[in-house]
Amino acid sequence: MVLRLSFCTALEIPHFFCELAQVIKLACSDTFIYKLLIYSVSNLFVGIPLIGIILSFTQITSSLLRIPLVGGRYKAFSTCGSHLSVVSLFYGTGFGVYMGSAVTDSSMKTAVASMMYTVVPQMLNPFIYSLRNRDIKVALRYLIMEVSSPGSCPLLSE
Template sequence: MDPRNHTDISEFLLLGLTQEPELQPLLFGLFLSMYLVTVLGNLLIILAVSCDPHLHTPMYFFLSHLSLADISLSTTTIPKMLVNIQAQNQHISYTGCIAQIFFVLVFISFESSLLAVMAYDRHVAICHPLRYTVIMTPRLCVLLILLPLLLSIMDALLHSLMALRLSFCTNREIPHFFCELAQVIKLACSDTLINNILIYIVAGVFGGIPVSGIILSYTQIVSSVLRIPSVEGKLKVFSTCGSHLSVVSLFYGTGLGVYISSAVTDSSRKAAVTSVMYIVVPQMMNPFIYSLRNRDIKGALRKFFSGVALFMCFIYNVCEA
């Protein structure tokens, strides 16, 4: 039997962002805070959309699923990192590593596709306002969620199965805080040409097509806005796209920054640090972008907190009685 066969590998070592012991408590507190903010912020968006009938529209339907994807992506990576720091244990099982690769790819691809779907929704709302309800039917909205999710799962499953066929040598150290596919492939002793080609092809599909769709949608949106005679009308239309454009810029901007950083530096540890910018920061910032720039979301959150406060007062009065 070949001693390098992957069945001999039972675990990998996640080296994290730093090996300095004195920095571990700081990292634990920082990432725990970021994770809690991400989960609570996105959960509030989901609750606000669910509880307010005025937000039961396609735009907020897609937004709630974006928030769900943000929570899921953060939960796939950060809790394991926190457990490793707290336990001072860098190990992750072989199965756990493959599972982490799978779920990270699912939610990254799904989020990228969702941003393109949301751009299409804004395109229909602005360029075809009279036909909006006819085009964006509930059936189409559900289809625009299920189809990208299904494709993302198939993509992640393909990468995961291709990773399973790799053979690994004695080096099991992943210079990252989670099992990133590219870093795992670098540890393989067997031929990884097919895996690398697959990465570029799929990245082109799940990156290039959504970006092209977003650019095309906003090109037509700008063309429609420029035909509006009043400046006030133009600003009002652009304001409805501001939050989405901010999220798109943050998501793809940080991803591009990480790619450029990885290309110009030979340090895997520096690449791991910069990857925080696309795997953690956008998911944390999205709720703030939508809640601060969107009047409807702010109104729904005020109603939600008012309802919670009234409920707590009622419970308190009942207990006092």
């Protein structure tokens, strides 16, 4: 469908990757139908998995609340919390990019927001999940202590 559009003289996308919404902004012809189609299809392909995720986490939460031991419940919520943080970061920033691009014409803001949902969740994913490891938590605390007051951390001062 994008090949049917007529483009103006400016054929440079002010972005760091070729995103469909940015390509459509370069068109000189009427793009209302294209934008409507993009938002409809993206709502379908994003909305259905998001509804599934929300329903899954609702079921998980209700199951976790039935765990009689507080320690077991805390451990289970801790695991689910890291999953939920990554999912929220991905969907939240992605939603912000596409809804924000409908409102603003700032290519710099859109590029930064696109970076937030394409790169940052994938970079943070291993970090978030590794924080569940007790050794990683201890090493991170020592690192923070060393950065805040150099020489005070016995493990890192050697």
